[in-house]
Amino acid sequence: MSYTFTILIFLIPLTVFLSLGLLNSKLKPSVAGVIGTTGLAVITILSYSTAYLYFSSTSTQEGHKSIEAFNVLWLTFTDQLQIHLGVLLDPLSVMMLVVITTVSLMVHVYSLGYMRGERGFQHYYAFLSLFTFSMLSLVVATNIFQMYIFWELVGVSSYLLIGFYYERPSAVAASKKAFIVTRFADLGFLVGILILSFNTGTFDFATLTSLTGPVITQTPGTLFLGMSVTTWAMLFIFMGGAGKSAMFPLHIWLPDAMEGPTPVSALIHAATMVVAGVYLVARLFPIYSFSSPDALEAIMYVGSFTSLFAAVIACTQLDIKRVLAYSTLSQIGYMMVALGTSGYGEYGLGYMASLFHLFTHAFFKALLFLGAGSVIHAVHTNVMTNMGGLRKYMPVTHFTFLIACLTIAGIPPFSGFFSKDEILVAAFEHNKLVFAVQWLVAGITAFYMFRLYFSIFWNHPREYDHTPHESPVTMTFPLIFLAIASVMAGFVPFHDLVTSDGRILHTEFHWIIALPSVLIALIGMGVAAILYCKQNPKPENLASRLKGIYQLTFQKFFIDEIYLFITQNIIFQFVSRPLAWFDRHVVDGSMNLVGNTTVVFSGAIKRIQSGHVQLYIWLFASGALLLTIAVLYLTK
Amino acid sequence: MTGPKIIFFILAASIVVFSLLSVLDRRILRAAIYLLFVLVALAGLFYMMNFQFLAAVQLILYAGGIVVLIIFSILLTSQINSKLDAPRKSHLLSGLITAVGGIALSLATVIPFVFKATASDAIGTDMRTIGRQLLDTGEFGYALPFEVISILLLAALVGTIFIARKSKT
Amino acid sequence: MVVLSTLVFFIGLLGVLIRRNLITMLMGIELMLNAVNINFVAFNHYLFPHRLEGHFFALIVMAIAAAEAAIAIALIINIYRKFLTVNVDDVDELKY
Numbered sequence: 001m002s003y004t005f006t007i008l009i010f011l012i013p014l015t016v017f018l019s020l021g022l023l024n025s026k027l028k029p030s031v032a033g034v035i036g037t038t039g040l041a042v043i044t045i046l047s048y049s050t051a052y053l054y055f056s057s058t059s060t061q062e063g064h065k066s067i068e069a070f071n072v073l074w075l076t077f078t079d080q081l082q083i084h085l086g087v088l089l090d091p092l093s094v095m096m097l098v099v100i101t102t103v104s105l106m107v108h109v110y111s112l113g114y115m116r117g118e119r120g121f122q123h124y125y126a127f128l129s130l131f132t133f134s135m136l137s138l139v140v141a142t143n144i145f146q147m148y149i150f151w152e153l154v155g156v157s158s159y160l161l162i163g164f165y166y167e168r169p170s171a172v173a174a175s176k177k178a179f180i181v182t183r184f185a186d187l188g189f190l191v192g193i194l195i196l197s198f199n200t201g202t203f204d205f206a207t208l209t210s211l212t213g214p215v216i217t218q219t220p221g222t223l224f225l226g227m228s229v230t231t232w233a234m235l236f237i238f239m240g241g242a243g244k245s246a247m248f249p250l251h252i253w254l255p256d257a258m259e260g261p262t263p264v265s266a267l268i269h270a271a272t273m274v275v276a277g278v279y280l281v282a283r284l285f286p287i288y289s290f291s292s293p294d295a296l297e298a299i300m301y302v303g304s305f306t307s308l309f310a311a312v313i314a315c316t317q318l319d320i321k322r323v324l325a326y327s328t329l330s331q332i333g334y335m336m337v338a339l340g341t342s343g344y345g346e347y348g349l350g351y352m353a354s355l356f357h358l359f360t361h362a363f364f365k366a367l368l369f370l371g372a373g374s375v376i377h378a379v380h381t382n383v384m385t386n387m388g389g390l391r392k393y394m395p396v397t398h399f400t401f402l403i404a405c406l407t408i409a410g411i412p413p414f415s416g417f418f419s420k421d422e423i424l425v426a427a428f429e430h431n432k433l434v435f436a437v438q439w440l441v442a443g444i445t446a447f448y449m450f451r452l453y454f455s456i457f458w459n460h461p462r463e464y465d466h467t468p469h470e471s472p473v474t475m476t477f478p479l480i481f482l483a484i485a486s487v488m489a490g491f492v493p494f495h496d497l498v499t500s501d502g503r504i505l506h507t508e509f510h511w512i513i514a515l516p517s518v519l520i521a522l523i524g525m526g527v528a529a530i531l532y533c534k535q536n537p538k539p540e541n542l543a544s545r546l547k548g549i550y551q552l553t554f555q556k557f558f559i560d561e562i563y564l565f566i567t568q569n570i571i572f573q574f575v576s577r578p579l580a581w582f583d584r585h586v587v588d589g590s591m592n593l594v595g596n597t598t599v600v601f602s603g604a605i606k607r608i609q610s611g612h613v614q615l616y617i618w619l620f621a622s623g624a625l626l627l628t629i630a631v632l633y634l635t636k
Numbered sequence: 637m638t639g640p641k642i643i644f645f646i647l648a649a650s651i652v653v654f655s656l657l658s659v660l661d662r663r664i665l666r667a668a669i670y671l672l673f674v675l676v677a678l679a680g681l682f683y684m685m686n687f688q689f690l691a692a693v694q695l696i697l698y699a700g701g702i703v704v705l706i707i708f709s710i711l712l713t714s715q716i717n718s719k720l721d722a723p724r725k726s727h728l729l730s731g732l733i734t735a736v737g738g739i740a741l742s743l744a745t746v747i748p749f750v751f752k753a754t755a756s757d758a759i760g761t762d763m764r765t766i767g768r769q770l771l772d773t774g775e776f777g778y779a780l781p782f783e784v785i786s787i788l789l790l791a792a793l794v795g796t797i798f799i800a801r802k803s804k805t
Numbered sequence: 806m807v808v809l810s811t812l813v814f815f816i817g818l819l820g821v822l823i824r825r826n827l828i829t830m831l832m833g834i835e836l837m838l839n840a841v842n843i844n845f846v847a848f849n850h851y852l853f854p855h856r857l858e859g860h861f862f863a864l865i866v867m868a869i870a871a872a873e874a875a876i877a878i879a880l881i882i883n884i885y886r887k888f889l890t891v892n893v894d895d896v897d898e899l900k901y
Contacts (some may be wrong), residue, residue, distance in 0.1 A: 262691045611897030612831075614727065618822050629741060648809045655813050655836055658819035671832050674813075678839055685850040687860055694842075694882035699869055702835060709828055709878045712887045721892070724824040731822035735815040742811045751852055758853050768856055771884045778861050785868045786864060790871035803886075 003069035006050055006087050006140075009097065011041045015134035016040075018128035029121035036125035037108040040132065044101040051094045060537050066090030066206065071142050080201060086142035091498040094284055095355065096139040099362045100272050102485070104132045106478035107267040110370050111445070113474030114263055114377060124164060131157035135272050139279060143203035145347040147280070151189070151244070151336030152274065158268050163261040181253040185243020198459035199229050209286040231292035235265055238281065238299055245277025245332050246305040252560055254329060258321040262373030265321060268329050270369050271362035278335045278358055285351060285500055297373050300340020304434045307333025311444040311556070315451070316554045316559040318544075319382045320372050323350045324365070327408065330445060331361050337438060341430035348500030349507065350430070353422030356494040360415040364407040364487055367482035371401040374475055375456055378468035384561065388535075389461030393468040396476045398457050400483040405453045407486045409446035409521040415490030417518070424513050435513060442517055446524030451532050460535035640642045643684060662720045668706050675699045689766050815839035827891040828834050831874065832891035838870045 016039040026033075054067070071086035104395035108128060113120055134153035141147035156179075163175030199205050213335055227235075241247075246254040257269050268274070281288060281299060288296050317323045335354045342350025374397045379387055389396040407416035420442060427435040470476065495505040531539050543550045552558070608619070652709055658670035675698045682691035713769060723731075759765060773779045813836060820833030842863045847860025885891055 609900055611900030613893055613896070616821055618727075618730055618734065620729075621738070621818055621822070625734060625738050625741060632741075632745065639850060651809065652816070653815045655820075655883060657897065658832060658836070659816055659823065659829075667829055669834060670855075671835065675839065678843065680847060681843065685846060687842050687846060690846065690863055690884065693867060697871050698835070698839070701871060705874060705878050706828060706832065708883055712882060713828070713891050720829065721825050723825065729825055734822065735819040739811060739815045742815075743808065746807050746811070759857060766857065766860070769861070773814070776856070781861070781865055785865055788843065788869065789872055792875055796875045796879040798884045800878070804813055 003050065003053070003067060003087070005046065005440045006069050006089065009046050009050070009101075009317070010087075010137050010140075012039045012043050012135060013129040013136070015135060017126050017129040020122055020129065024122050024126070025123050028466045029116075032122035032125050032420045033108075036129055037105070037112065039129065039394055040101065040105045040108045042130075042373065043136075044105045044167045047094075047101040047103060049088065049099040051098050054089055054093075066207070068142060078116070082145055083203065085146050087140045088142040092279070092355065093140045095359060095498050096137060096279060100132065100135050100139065100402035101358060103271040103321065103362050103366045103574065104128070104267055105576040106366060106370070106482055107263045110266075110373070110475050110478045111261075111263045113472045114170065114373055115261060115401060118261075120164065121406050124161075124261070125162070126401075127157060127160045131161065131268060131273075135276075139517055140278065141205070143205055144197070144208070144284075145203045146185075147209050147283075148193060151240070151276065152186065154273055155186070156519070158182075158257070161264040161268060164255045164260055164264065168259065170256075174253075174259040178257050180205065182243045185240050185250050188243070189240020192233045192238075192240065195229060195236065196233035199233070205283060209284065211286060211290075214304040228292065228295065230287065231295050233437045234284070234288055234292040234295040237284065237576040238295060241277030241280040242302065243277075244280075245274050245336070246306075246329055247333070247336065248309055249303050251259070251306065251310070252563060255322050255325045258319070260323050262321065262369060262376060265325075266366045266369035266373070270365035273600040274328060274332055275335070275358050275362070278332065278354060281336070281339050282351065282355060284296055285339070285342075286344065288339075289342070289435050289500070293632065296340050297342075299437055300337050300431070300434060303333040303336025303340060304331075305439050306330070307337065307441045308437055308444075308563050311441045311448065313553050313556050314448045315444065316550060318384055320375070320384050320452060320456065321369075321382055322432055323384075323448060324368055324372060327368075327445065327449065328365060330441060331357070331365065333428055333596065334420065334423055334438065334441075335361070335477075337434060338426050340461050341434065341567055342500065345501050348504065348505060349422065350426035352495055352498060352507075353426050355498050357423055358494070359494070360407070360419045360486065360489045363482050363485040364414075364416060365480060367400060367404040367486055368408070370479055370482065371397050371404060374471045374479065375401075376628070377471055377475070379464055384455040386462060387456045388459035389457070391457040392461075396479060400479040401453060403483045403486060407450045408526060410442055411521060412514075412518065413487075413490065415486055415488070416542075417514075421510075421514050421517060422507065424517055428510075439517060439520060443520035443524040446521040447528050450525045450528035454528055454532035458533050472483075639682060647677050647681050647684070651681070662722065664710055664720055665707070665716060668710065671706070672703045675703065677745055689763060692754070716792060807844065808850070810840045810847065812840075812846040813837075813843065814896075825892055825894060827884065830893065831877050831881070834877075835870065835874065842866055849861055870889060 016036055020027070020035060037119065038554065067089045069089055071084050071088075073082060074085045075083040077083075083446045109127070111124065111128070115124055118124070130153065135155055138147055138154060139151035159175045159179040162178055165171045170570040191570050193203075196208070200208060202208060222475075243250045250574060253272065256266055260268075276404050288299075307330040310326040310333065314323050314326035317326065338350040338357065340350070340352035342348050342354070344351075372393065374392060375387065376382055376542045378394060378397075379390070381387070383602045403414065407414040410417045412418075424435060424442070426437060427438050495507050531542070606613070654670045654673045654677065658667045661667045661670065675694065679691045679694040679699070682688075682694055714778060769776060770778050770782055817833045817838075817840060819838030820836060822828050824830050824833060845859040845863045845866070846847075849863075853859070871890070881891060884896055888895055890896075
């Protein structure tokens with residue numbers, strides 16, 4: 001079975017990016033949009049066929065094997081240090097291909113309507129294609145270095161897209177923040193890669209994660225500060241993943257990234273790029289599971305804390321996109337928790353649950369963002385206190401948004417229920433405290449999501465400048481599609497397809513976990529309905545009574561201010577200034593010294609070129625004499 | 637002390653003294669005349685060594701040609717009346733050091749050396765031998781330098797005329 | 806003889822270095838050339854009497870000296886026309 005056609009999945013968006021980027025304003029906007037969307041439609045079909053071929057071809061007895069469709073040697077430095085580029089097909093990457101292309105296609109179609117008339121329409125589509133290309137290439141990487149290359153490229157695309165409205169200073173600042181924070185995390189990633197590959201001698205995933213391979217079967221020799229080298233490497237690699245997936249304390253860029261256009265938020269910051277960290281841990285899962293279980297524990301705690309932290313902040317935010325951003329943080333926290341609680345093989349429930357949640361989350365979070373975009377497009381404001389009663393004006397958006405909210409709250413039979421439930425089961429089996437936290441977060445999630453829903457669509461109708469109307473078909477079609485996907489995705493037999501070792505995982509339905517989770521979700525919904533369904537003073541009273549806590553959460557726990565304080569007062573003062581002084585005076589100074597020395601020296605020598613013939617003759621004669629003396633007497 | 641030796645010493649002493657005077661005197665015409673005396677004494681030295689032809693050429697060429705040329709140029713650049721400037725002290729010092737150092741070096745190298753004379757017959761230095769050798773093309777012949785010298789003289793001639801002609805203004 | 810030629814050579818060199826007038830410098834150069842001639846002739850006469858190489862070399866040196874003196878005079882005349890001086894300190898336009 002030849003999978004060589006899969007190379008088209010990467011070449012097509014790359015070509016689209018290059019052509020749209022180069023032919024920028026020579027193309028009419030509609031033409032550019034059509035080109036971008038068509039390209040993406042083609043690769044979506046290709047990914048679906050790849051998935052179908054892949055999952056139906058490999059037998060279910062030994063499990064789904066990983067196939068290398070390509071592995072091309074790209075750079076050779078020495079015999080040991082070689083960098084390949086290739087396409088690796090295994091359940092994880094095929095699933096990611098499907099997810100990324102589907103969501104990207106929906107975003108492309110949606111942007112035809114949302115971004116109509118905007119300046120820079122053509123290069124918007126170029127950047128979208130660039131992002132799609134790099135994300136796709138990231139998930140099929142055969143070795144960790146290729147992954148790093150495309151990891152950085154994804155960061156660049158994100159920077160370009162967040163800062164799309166480059167005339168707004170807040171957008172520019174947000175894009176810089178995103179890039180710098182993720183770049184900082186990537187420093188850890190690179191250190192981790194280097195440690196890992198230095199100790200194992202390879203970049204290749206197949207070798208690194210093979211159970212019979214050298215990495216896992218060898219016990220690591222050296223210990224550093226009580227943890228093995230592998231654990232250190234894995235922690236550093238997780239730092240890179242934490243930056244991309246916005247885990248605490250590197251989460252600060254994600255809420256600000258909402259300055260970008262809403263379809264971008266849907267694509268990058270909800271469904272695809274931010275799950276890159278989860279993908280990374282899942283890709284290296286055998287190493288995490290066997291060689292450094294301490295790292296997995298750390299991942300679990302970080303994920304759990306982040307989900308609680310983000311959920312609490314989301315309860316008081318007023319900007320609808322910010323609420324959704326914190327919701328994303330919270331859900332990714334769920335995914336990390338699931339991975340952290342997972343074992344391998346038949347204990348790999350957490351792995352499967354995490355990826356299942358990734359799958360469903362992509363759809364419903366994209367749906368939520370696109371729905372929010374539809375609302376913003378209609379009423380021209382982001383702040384939910386300026387909205388209300390929109391259910392009369394925008395029925396399609398209303399209905400699909402409701403479906404998405406129910407999904408994220410975890411109400412059956414929507415997909416969110418199934419995936420979240422599996423996570424709760426995995427957490428329950430591993431660590432009861434984490435389970436309790438995640439269960440609580442489920443309730444809080446339901447609360448703030450329905451707070452959002454009720455504030456937008458119910459509550460008191462406001463006066464609008466012009467009557468909001470439903471969005472055009474290009475925007476509502478993706479909403480409907482994603483709503484259907486959110487419903488159907490729950491029924492995909494994930495345990496047959498994507499598991500930690502490729503074999504089928506047997507799961508059972510635990511009523512004892514499912515019932516309380518649905519119950520707390522319903523309680524959350526109910527509280528939100530009481531507070532926000534009708535216009536009433538209860539929220540303000542509550543806020544004024546809990547003033548301290550309210551302020552704390554509203555200001556996002558002042559994390560941004562702390563960061564600013566640290567960087568400006570500590571890092572700039574004590575690190576940057578001395579370094580800048582050093583650069584200016586020592587490095588530049590030595591160069592200037594060389595230059596000045598030459599000038600002074602030449603000033604001294606130039607007197608020889610005096611133009612006086614006698615001087616020349618004298619130099620000549622005395623030079624000849626000195627040479628003679630030297631030859632005769634000094635070289636005896 | 638034989639006759640030739642006395643004559644040699646007289647000639648040598650006069651050469652040295654007159655050359656020193658030529659170099660140090662501050663009236664230019666006198667310097668030229670001292671140079672003339674040096675050249676004539678040198679011709680005498682050549683004659684003493686049995687190189688009559690060379691002595692004659694020396695007198696004709698140097699004394700009769702070059703010194704005359706020098707005196708002409710002195711007249712042309714109208715310096716007969718003025719006295720020459722004294723040399724600069726720094727130049728004097730450095731020149732002296734170089735000259736004395738050079739003398740010391742050369743003499744220190746040459747005097748200890750024992751020159752071996754070959755014990756063969758002397759060749760004649762009459763015009764016939766000289767002429768034959770001058771135009772000989774075999775071994776020890778000097779036809780080639782002869783021709784080259786003639787070309788050199790031609791070039792010098794043309795060059796001199798070209799350099800020194802009046803510009804076309 | 807060799808002593809003599811050495812002395813005259815370095816006296817000539819001294820003259821070239823000390824004198825400020827171009828013509829007197831030329832005279833010093835002539836002195837140097839003549840010293841060299843003495844050297845050649847001396848070596849020929851006392852060490853290699855069966856050959857005439859020193860003799861001929863001295864002859865050729867004389868011819869060259871003549872040609873060079875002629876050109877030097879032509880140059881001096883030209884310089885005099887341009888700078889109206891034959892002081893060597895004033896002819897220093899080829900400087901930095």
